[in-house]
Amino acid sequence: MIELNDYLILSGLLFTIGLVGVLRRKNLLMLFFATEVMLNAANIAFAATSHYYNDLSGQMFAFFIIAVAASEVAVGLGLLIVLYKRHGTLDLDNLASMKG
Amino acid sequence: MFEPINISFTSLNMITLAPMLIAIAGGLIILVIDLIKAELHKSLYVMLTILILFIDFGSVLGLNLNERGFFDVMLIDGIAIVSQLLILAASMLFIPLALTSKRFHEYSYPEFFALFLFMIAGFQFMVATDNLILIFVGIETASLSLYTLIALHNRNNSYEAAIKYFTMGALSAGLYAMGSAVVYALTGSVELYQIADILQSRMAEPGIMIAILGGSVLLLSAFAFKLSLFPFHTWAPDVYEGASAPLAGYMSVVPKIAAFVVAMRIFGMYIDLGIEWVRIAILVLAVTTMTLANIMALVQEDVKRMLAYSSISHAGFVMAALALDTTKGNTGIFLYYGLFMFTNLGAFTMLWISRHKNRVFHERYDHPYEKFAGLIKIMPMAAVIMALFMLSLAGVPPFSVFWGKIYIMSAAIDAGYVWLAIIMGLNSAIAAYYYLKLIVYMFLMKPEENDGTVTYNLTKPLITIVGIAVAATIGSVFIMQPLISYIYYMVSASGY
Amino acid sequence: MEKFVYIALFAPFVSSIFAALFGMSPKKTFVGVIASLLLATSFLASALLAMFVYQTGGTIHVTMMDWIGAGDLSIPFGFVVDQISVTMMTVVTLVSTVVHIYSIGYMDHDKSFNRFFSYLSAFVFSMMVLVMSDNFAGLFIGWEGVGVCSWLLIGFWYHKEDVSPEENPSISPSWAANEAFIVNRIADLAMLVGIFVLYWNTGSLQYDVVFANLPYLNQTVLTTAAIALFIGAMGKSAQFPLHTWLTDAMEGPTPVSALIHAATMVTAGVFLVIRANPLYSMPEVGEVSYFIAALGTFVAFFAASMALVNRDLKRIIAYSTLSQLGYMFAAAGLGAYWIALFHLAAHAFFKALLFLGAGNVMHAMDDELDIFKMGGLKKSMRWTYIYMGVASLALAGIPPLAGFFSKDAIIETAFNEGTIVLWAILVVTAGMTAFYSFRQVFLTFEGDERYKEFGIHPHEMYKYVLVAMSPLALLAVIAGFFQGGFQTFITSGDVMPNYAMSEHTHHLVWILGSIVLAFAVGGVLLARYKYASGLKREMKCENSFIYQLLKNQYYVPQFYAEFISKPYAMISEKMWKTVDMKIIDITVDGIAKFIYSSGDDTRKMQTGNLSNYLNWMSFGLVALLIVAAISSVIG
C-alpha cells in the first residue's frame, strides 16, 4: 500500500534533484529548469497530502504554485533576454562583476 | 447536482480587501493613462502614485482591528495594520526619489509605477493574511515586481542584480513551497491558526518532531533569504549595489517589514508552541548575521555597498528581537523599522542626490568613499546631513535608530537575554566604525577633484524628502511615545 | 597683639608680591630696599610678639579663615604664637632681614635682582606660615612653600647648562633644584602619611587637639605617626639618606644658602620634631626618639667626615650645616627639645654669618669656590675674615661664643641620657668640626695668595653689607649667654617640656665641657698647623681609599644615580615603549585589526558568483536540517 510518506519521500527526492540542479547548473536557462523541478516536487507533496487527507487546500496550493511558476518563467525569461542581449551568454560565471 | 452556495455579501467583509484593491486599481489606472496618452512626464506618475498610496493609507487607517474577511483568508490584526501603514509610508517617501534632475531609465516607464503599486499590493496581501497560500502569492507578486524594478534601472549591474535576486528568490520560493507542503502534510491545513492548533495536539506524537522541525527549517530558510540572514544573505549586497539607490533603500525597509510580519506569524507560532529549537536557530542566525555583516561592511569601498551590509546587519538585529517572541520584542521590530526607515531614506536619498550617470570616481562603484572626501568643504550642509544619518545608523542618540535599538535591547533584557543585548551592543560598536569611515571621509579628508557633483541629481522634491528624513531622524524622540503606544497596542491586540 | 601676628606674617608676603610686580623689569635697587624694610617690619613685629610672650607668658591664637572643610575634616588658617613659634619667628625674620640687606649688595650685578627678592620674601612668608601655623596642614603649607621657594632659589640661575658630575657634582642649578624638590617630596609623602594617621585617630589636625588625644592612642598608631613625621623631617633637614640635595643646593646664590640651606628651612625638620614633642615624648615611641637621636649623631659624624676633605667653600659649610642638624636631632631625639631649639637658633646666627662671609669671598673671587685656589685673603678682606673667623669659632664650639653653649649642652645631654656611644661620637665630631672649619678659614684667608695665578683681584664687600652682617656676628658671639634665660622662657608655657641635667651630670659638667673643648681646640690647632702657612698637598693621603671615599661623599650620589635615577628612567622608557605601546596598545589595535581582517576574510564568501551564493544557501539549509534532525532525535 502506498502511504503518504512514500509520496512525500518522492517529493523530497525530487526537490533534492532540483536543488542539485540549482547548485550545479551554470547555464541560467537550465538553472531555471531545476527550479521548476523543485516547485513540482512541492506540488506532488501537496497533491498527495490533499488526497490522503481528502482536503482540497493542498490542491489549491499546488494550483497556485503552478501559477507562480508560470509568472516566474515570464519574468525570468525577460531578464534572461535582457542579459543575453547585453552579454551574449547565459553562463552565470560571467555574471560576477559585483563581489566583495 | 449541487446547490448554489449562498454567501451574504456582508459576511465577506470586503472592506478588508480595500487597501490592496486601491493599490491594484491605482496600478491599472496608471497603465490605462499610459495607453491613452503616452510620453507623459514621470512627475505625473509619481504624484499619482503618492495619491493612490495616500488613499491606501487612509483605507488602512480605517480598518477595524482584528477582523477576518473573505472566508477568513484575510486577517486584519494589529500587526497587519501597523505593517501596512509602515509599508505605505515608506513607499510614499521613497517614490518621490524618481524626481531627479537627471533622467534614469526606469522612470521613463509608466509601468514602473504600476509595478510599484502592484508590488505594494503584494506586500499588503503578505501581511494581511495568515493563509500560507495567499502569503505565497503575495510574496511572489511583490518579488516579481521588485525583480523587474531592479532590472529596469538598465545597467549591466542592475541585470546582474536582478538575475541573482531572481534566481535565489526562485530557490527560496521552492523552499517555501516545500516547507508549506511539509506543514500541510503535518496538519492538513494551510492556515496558521489552524496549523497552530493541530501542531499543538500532535506535538507529543512520537517521531513527529523531526518533521515539525524539518518544516520549520524549510520555512526558516525561505524567510532567512527574504530577511537576508546569514548564510542566505549573499544576494543582498550585490542587489543593493546593482539597484538604484532609491530602490536599494526601499528594499532594505519595505520587503523586510513584510517578511518580518510573516516571519512573526509563522515562527512566533512555533515558539509559542514551545519549540525552543526554532528560537535558538533564529537567535544563532540573527547573531551571526549581524556580526558577519558588520565585519564585512567594515572593508567595503563603496558607500552603497556598505549600507547594504549595514542593512543586513540591522535585519539580523531585528531578527533577534523576533526570536524573543515577546510583545515588546515584536513592538520593537516595527518601531525599529519605523525609525530606521527615515534614516535609511535619508542616507539613500543623499546617495541618490550625489549619483552620477557614469562612474566618475571609481571604475566599479557609483559611490566610493573617495567621492565624499572633504564634503564639508564643498557642501557643508550636505556633509552635516549625511553625517547625521550615519550617526543615526550607528546608533548615536538622539537620532532615530538609537531609540529603536534601545527598545529592542531592552526587550532582549526583559526576555532574559542579557547576553544578546551585550552582543547587540558590541555589534553596534563594530558598526560604528564603518559609518564613521564615511564621516571621516567627509569631514576629515581633503576634497578630491570634485566640481560640485555631489548635488548632481538635486531637485526640490529630493530636498523635501531629505528634509523630512532629517526632521524625523532628529525629532524622533518626540514621536517615540505615540509610536510606541500605538504599535504596542496594535501588537498586543493581535496577540503577539 | 593680633595685628602684630598678621604684620609679622604678611609683611614678607607683601614684599614678595611687591617685588614680583617688578619681576620682569631690569634691576631696581628700591625693590631690594623696600623688601628689606618690610622684612625688618616683620622682624620688629616678631620681636614685639616675643616680648609679649616673654612678659605675659601667654600665647596668641588667631584663626584667619577656614581653609579646607570636607567630611569631618576642618582645617582653618590658624596661627599660634607661643614660645616655640615666636622663637622661630624671631630667628627667621632676623636672619632674613640681614640676608635681604646683604642681597642688595650681593646681587647688585644680577639682572634678575627683583625676581630674587620676590622669591626670597616668598620664602620667608612660607617659613613664617610653617612656624606659625596651629595645625599640621598649615605646617604642611609652609613646608611645601619653602620647598618651592627653595626650588626657585636653587635654580635661580636656571640658564646655566648641565655639566657632567665630574666637573660639578651638582650638574647645574636647575638640576640641583629639581633634586632638592623631588627628594623633599619623598619625605613629604611620609609626612602626609603621618598627618593622615593623626587625623584618622584624633579627628583633627590642630596641634592642641591632636596632642590632647595622644594618650588615648595605641602604640602602633603612635609609632607610625612618629616615624612618618620624622621621615618628613628628615627630608627637609637633609638627614641621611636624603641628604644629597643639600650640598647640591649650594648651586643657588649664596644668600639663599645662608638663609634657606643653613639658618631656616633645613631646620624645619628639627622644628617639626620640637613642635611635635608631645608625640615624641610619649613613652610608646621611645624607640623612635632614640632612633632620631642615633641618626642625628650618625649624620653629625658622617657629614663632618665629608667636610674634612672637601675643597668647595660652600659645600664645606653645607656639610657643617648637615652635621649641626645632626646635633639638633640628637638633642631632640633625646628629649632635650629646648636645647635643640637653642642650638637651632644659635646655629642660625653663626651659620648664616659663615655663609654670608663665604658669599663675600665668592663675590670677591669672581664666584670661585675652590679653597685650594684661594689663600691670603685676609689682606683684602679683613672684615670678612673677622666675621668668618668668629662664625667658625662659634661653630667649632669655642667659648664663649654661641656654639659652645648650645653644642656643649647637646653633648652633655647625650652623656646625661647615658648614651655613651652617642656622646663619644658627638665629642669626636666636635673636634672634626673645629678642624674642617678652620681648615677652610685658614686655606681661604691665610697663607700664600694662590688666587693670583688665576688673575683674580679680590676686594672687600660693600660697607653697608658688612654693617648689615654685624648683628649676626654679634649674636654669634653673645647668644650663648642667653641660654639660661632662653630655657626659662621656652619652658614657661606648656608647649615645651623642660629638660635639665641630672645631678650626676651637673657634677661632671666641667669635665665634660673640658673634654669637648679640648677636642675643639685640638681641631683648630691641627688645622692651623696644617694649613695656616699655606697649602701643602699630600698626594699619598689624597689618593688613599678613605680620602677618596670621603671626597666622593661615600659614593652616595653615584649610588642614587646608578641604582635609582637610571633604572627609573630605563623602566619608564620600557613602560612606555614596551608595555604601553607594544603590549596594551597593540592588544587594543590588534582586536580592531583582527575584526577588520576577519572582514577581509569573510568578504571572500561574497564571490559575486551566483553558484557560490546558491551553494551558501543550500549549505545553510542543509546545516539547519542536520541540526534540526539531531536535536529532534536528542529531544
Added chain:
Amino acid sequence: MYEQIAFYLFSVLIIGLFLVTVLTKNVLYSMTSLAAGMVLIAGIFFTLGADFLGVVQLIVYVGAIMALYAFAMMFFDVTKDVKENNTNGSLIFLLGGLTALMFVIIMSAPIMSENIQALYPPMAGVTNPQAVGMVLFTKYLVPFEVAAVMLLVAMIAGIILAGKKMDQSLTTEDDVIVEIDILEEDEK
C-alpha cells in the same frame, strides 16, 4: 496494487527524467526530459485523484511554460552542448546527498495522522474539478485574484524587459546626448 505499480513506475521515471534534466549537457535533452517528467507528474496527480490539477499541470506547465522555454531556447541559440565548468562537484554531491538524506528522514516521520479533520473536503458525488472550483471561487477567490495580478505583473515585466526600449539605457547615457536624439527624432 494498481496504484502501487503506478506510483513506482511514475516515481522511477520522474526521478530518472529529472536527473537527466539537471545533469545533461544538452539543453534540448534537459528541456525534453523536464517536460516529460511534468507529464508524468500530471499522471501522479491523476492517480491521486487530483484531476483538475493534473490537467492544469499539463496545460500550464507542459503546454505554456515549456513552450516559453522552448522559444527562449531558440532565442538564446543554445541547442549545442552547454559548457559548464563545475569546480566543486564534490561539494554539490555532498550537499545534495545530505539534503536527500535529510528529506528522506523527515518525510519518513509519521506525518500522516488519522485525527486530522479535512477542512475543505470535496462534497460527495462531486467531481474533482467541480470541487476545486467550489473552493477556488469561494475560499481562494482572493489568492486567485492576486494570482491574476501576479500574472499581470509577470506579463508587464516580460514585455518591458524584452522590449526594445531596454536596448538603450537612459541610466548610463548622458542626458545631453539623449536630448539630441529626441530632437533628431522630432525633425524626422
Added chain:
Amino acid sequence: MDNILSVLVFFPAVAGLLGFVVDKNSIRVYGISVATVEMLLAVWLWMSFDGTNAGMQFVESIPLVPDFGISYYLGVDGISIFIVIMAALMTLLGMIGMSVEKDIKNMIISLLFLEMTMIGVFVSLDAIIFYLFWELSLVPMLYIIGAWGGPLRIYASIKFFLYTFTGSLIMLVGMLFMAHLYHGVSDGIWSFSITDWYMMVLPVNYQIWLFLAFFIGFAIKVPMFPFHTWLPYAHGQAPTIGSVILAAVLLKMGTYGFVRFSLPLFPDASVMMIEPIMVISIIMIIYAAMVAYAQEDIKQVIAYSSVSHMGVIVLGTFAMNAEAISGSIFLMLSHGIVSGALFMLVGVIYDRRHTKLMSEFGGLASVMPKYAVIFGIMLMASVGLPLTIGFVGEFLVLLGFYKVSAIGAILAGSTIVLGAVYMLTLYKRTFFGPVTNDENKKLFDLNGREMVSLVPLVIIVIWLGVYPKPILTPIDNSVKAMLSFMEDKARTPEAKERIIVSSITKEAK
C-alpha cells in the same frame, strides 16, 4: 528662572545652529560672546544655587516617552554644579585662547555643540538623556581631533570614538537592565530616572554585574588602565582646544559617572570593588607617571599625567568616605582647570614653533618669562602644591583613602613624588638651561589674547587653592547626603561598615 538648566544646555546648541549664518570673519567674536553669555548663565546658576541644600535643585522633568520611562529630567546638586560651571568656563577660555585659523567657523560651531553635550551630561538625571549627551559629545570631539589635529589625527579620532563608544554601549546594556529591574519592582512602570533608580535596593549579585557594565563605560572614558591608550593619541594629535576640553571636561564624565551612578546605585558592589579598583588606580597612578617621565613630547607628558591624576580621582571616589569623595570631586575640578591650562600653555608654544618636542626647547624661561611663570604656577598646581587648587583635592583623596588602606594611600601618594619627577623634568628641559636652539631666541612672550585666556585660570588656581570653601562646602553637603543614603541602602554588613559618612558618628554608633 527655574528652567535655567535647559537654557544652559540648549543655548549653546541654538547658538551653534545660528552660527552657520554668521560671517566667517566674525565667527570668533560670535563664539566668544556666546560662550561668555553661557558662562554668565552658569555663574547665575551658581548664585541662585542653595549650597546648604544637598539635594537636586532646579529640577525639570518633562516626560518624553512615558511608556518607556524616558523623560527629560534635569537637575544639579553640589556634585555636578561646579563641573557644569567649569565646562562653561573652559569652553570660554579655550575659545579665547584658540589660535585656529583654518575653518574657524566649523570649529566654533563644533565647540558650541560640544558645550551643549558637556553641560547636558552633568545636568541629566535621566539615564537615557545622560547617555544621549554622553554619546553625542563624541561627535564634535571626533571632528575637532580629526580635522585640526596632527599627522595621525584620523587614527586618533577614530580610536577615541570607537573605544569610548564600545564601552558606553556596554553601559547602555547596564542601564537597560536597571530599567528592567525597576520595571519589575515598580508595578510595571518604566523609568530611566536616576532618582527613581536610587530607591531600588538590588541583590548583591545583580549589583556586581551592573556595576561592571557601568564600570566599563566609565573606565574607558576616565580612562583607566589598561583602557587608556586612546588618550595619548587623542591628546597628542588633537589641536590645543581639543585637548583642553578633552582633559578638562570630557574625562570628568567618567569619574562623574562613578559618583552619580556606580556609588549610589550599587553601594554593596562598590564596596566589594574597592580593592580591585584600588589596584587598578594605583597601577594607573604609578605606571602613567612613569610613562609620562619617558615621553619626549610635552603634550604627551601632560596627557599621561592626566591618566595619573585621574587615577587619584577614581581612587578617591571609591574611598567611601566624605573626605575622599568630596576631594575627588574637587580634584575633578582642579584637574580640569590645571590640565586645561597646561594644554593651553603647550598650545602657546606649539603655535610659535610647531613642535612639541622637549628636545627642541630649553631656556625658554629667559625668552618668555611670563609664559614660564604661568607654566610654573600650573606645574606647581599640577604637582599639588598647597595653596594651589591641586593640593586640596589630592590631599583630601589621599587622606580619605588612608582610612581604606594605608598601603594603598602610600602607593597612591607616590603621585606627589612621581608627579614632581616628570613635571619638573619637563620644566627643566623646556624652560631651564641655556637657549640652545636659535629658533627659540626670537620667540615672543604671551600676547594679550593668551594672557586673557590664561590669567583667569591662574587666578582660579590660586583662589580655590587658598579658599576652596565656597565650592567644597556644597560638594561636601551633597556627598554626605549621598553617603548616608548609600549607608542606609547597603545590604551587606561589610558595606554598611565601610561606607563612612562621618567617622565620629560612626564610632558613636
